[in-house]
Amino acid sequence: MTSDAQFEMTRTHQPGVSVLQARGEIDVASAPEFHASLAQLIGEGPEILIVDMSEVSFIDSTGLGVLVSAEKESRGAGHELRLVVTQPPITRLLALTGLDEVFTVVSSTQDAVNA
């Protein structure tokens, strides 16, 4: 059985920048796959890692935990993780949890590259 909003990811690369575009719901079922993709991208060592969540409709504490650990790993490797968030519920959730102070959050991939 699959979720009502399947989780999908697409990866794109440009010099020094990797973009992981996520779609659907990031919950306890999809968080391990999300974590694995982020860990792989961090291992490839891009200067900037952008997680585009503009098409993510739901994220819970396990998904946020994955982002927090990815941010720590990126920072530890001297790289930067930036988030693209446009969905109001996710913007609100980042504010509720104080994570909007932890991440660089922008509204488009281009803004993330330029941030």
Added chain:
Amino acid sequence: MTSAMPAPDTVGAGSLRRVELSLAADAQMLFLARMTGAAVAARADFEYEQVEDLRLAIDELCIGLMSARPGAARLTLLFVWDDQGTLDVHGTLTPEEGVSANGRHPAPAVSGSSFELSERILDALVDDHGVETIGEVHRAWLRMRARNTSRDVD
């Protein structure tokens, strides 16, 4: 949160409505709990933002329960709401003796940061919440009151 767990029939005055959902404690089934929660919240006349809040709160409640006990278990959610806009959700995780957990997707072990985030989310989204464990049965509950003020005007 340390409040005592309210009995399922103490939501408030007036008529109560109840919905019960029982499902295998499987990470890939949690979307059913979220969907049911959203439908109940809409039926209880919650505003859109609170419907989304309840969807997330129920997800967090279920994750907490499922991470409390590995192995085959059944997750039961009881939704009880009244016409004053108070909604209680009671979650119970009960071991399923003699049932194999093969093929099920357990909730991953909750890391410290995820647990802290989950608590922060529940504190922010619902009016009250709590957990208790009796023997091998784990329970969690939350209460949310509708912010929709139209019922106050009637």
